[in-house]
Every structure is written in C-alpha cells, then in structure tokens.
Amino acid sequence: MRDHPECVHGMVVAMHDTPQREKWATGQGATESTYGWALSFNEFTPGEETDWEEMRLSSSLYGYCRSRLMALYGSRHDDTTFPARNAIATYAAAHPAPAGSSGWFLPGENELATLCFGAPANFATSESLYYYTQLSMLKEINPQIDKAAGDMLTGKYCSSSELSTTHVWRVNLAPPAMA
Structure with missing residues (x-):
C-alpha cells in the first residue's frame, strides 16, 4: 500500500511463461535464507531499514515483499543473482504491467x-x-x-x-x- 496506494488489489497472471525454467538463486543466496539474513543484518541504510521493516510487517507470504527482499539481498551480495526474478524483469520489459500496479513479481x-x-x-x-x-x-x-x-x-x-x-x-x- 505504501508503494502503490492507488492500486487495485488483485492478482494478474502472465499470459506466457518464460522460455526456460530458471534457478531461484545462485551464489550465497542459493544457500542462505534472505529473510533470515535480513533479520540478523545490522548495517542497513536508513532507507533500507524502512523498506525492511515494511517488508517484515507486511507478511513474508506476499510475493511483492519477497521480491523486494530478493533485490535488497542482491544489493548486498555481489556473488548472488536471482535468475527467476531476473526472468520476470525481462518479461516485464516486453510486457509492461498497467500503470498504477505494483508491476510483475514472483x-x-x-x-x-x-x-x-x-x-x-x-x-x-x-x-x-x-x-x-x-x-x-x-x-x-x-x-x-x-x-x-x-x-x-x-x-x-x-x-x-x-x-x-x-x-x-x-x-x-x-x-x-x-x-
């Protein structure tokens, strides 16, 4: 709600799958829980801390927050990529989500x-x-x-x-x- 206060709440399904199945994570992110990492991490910037608190309070079961957490984790771990999340970004570039929505996410x-x-x-x-x-x-x-x-x-x-x-x-x- 904070990021998209005017959006209509609902789910949208992509009309086409990505051309290939992607790994969820590579590097350290493939062996470490992003949520567990964020709970114990003490070096967030004030903006990152605000985002993390919003994610934590919003529920770990919502994909929008989890996708944002993957981006936050990746920004702090150079060896980690999230190919599944990156495939969604590639899909979004070819198939933009409607204005006023949160955009595509896992x-x-x-x-x-x-x-x-x-x-x-x-x-x-x-x-x-x-x-x-x-x-x-x-x-x-x-x-x-x-x-x-x-x-x-x-x-x-x-x-x-x-x-x-x-x-x-x-x-x-x-x-x-x-x-």
Whole structure:
C-alpha cells in the first residue's frame, strides 16, 4: 500500500511463461535464507531499514515483499543473482504491467496456492474443497488463459517463499506420469 496506494488489489497472471525454467538463486543466496539474513543484518541504510521493516510487517507470504527482499539481498551480495526474478524483469520489459500496479513479481506461497487451489490454506487436507488434487481455481483460470491465446499453467512453478536455505515453496502442475 505504501508503494502503490492507488492500486487495485488483485492478482494478474502472465499470459506466457518464460522460455526456460530458471534457478531461484545462485551464489550465497542459493544457500542462505534472505529473510533470515535480513533479520540478523545490522548495517542497513536508513532507507533500507524502512523498506525492511515494511517488508517484515507486511507478511513474508506476499510475493511483492519477497521480491523486494530478493533485490535488497542482491544489493548486498555481489556473488548472488536471482535468475527467476531476473526472468520476470525481462518479461516485464516486453510486457509492461498497467500503470498504477505494483508491476510483475514472483508470487508468494499464499498467492500461488490461491491461484492453483482456490485458497491459501487447507489444500493439503483431503476433505477440503481446496484439496490440491482438485486444482479448483486452476480449472477455472486455464480455460480463460487458453481463450486469450496464452500459455496454460502446467509444469513446475516456484514462489518467492523460502522453505529453507535451499528450497522454495513450489507447485508441480504437470499431469502425473502414467505407470
């Protein structure tokens, strides 16, 4: 809200995937949690400290904040790149987001779960309406993407949410292989 107070809140899905799958991070960023680093880092400039506090208070599950944290981490670690984030920047250069929006970013765990399953929670419980095998929201979104001549969502997608120092939260939407 601070960065884009006039924007309409909602999610937008890119109509085309990047040409290739990208690594999430390289260098030290591939083995260190950006969130954990920021919690213990004591050398932020006043502007960076303000940004970090906003990110921390906004929730670590939102992709916009996590994408900003990746940029902050990268600015302090010369050996680190975030190829997945860079691919989004390349996409954004060719497909600008509407004025007044926050721009393109990697979704957070809750955003990716909502996009695919219809809700950010209860998708691991088989009794839930949002159980992950049902892909309730994806079944509504993919036909619309197809009608607009976009790339339907299938395959593996990562979020900007780190699970550990070496893993990010992701979904695999590829159909199961036949035995």
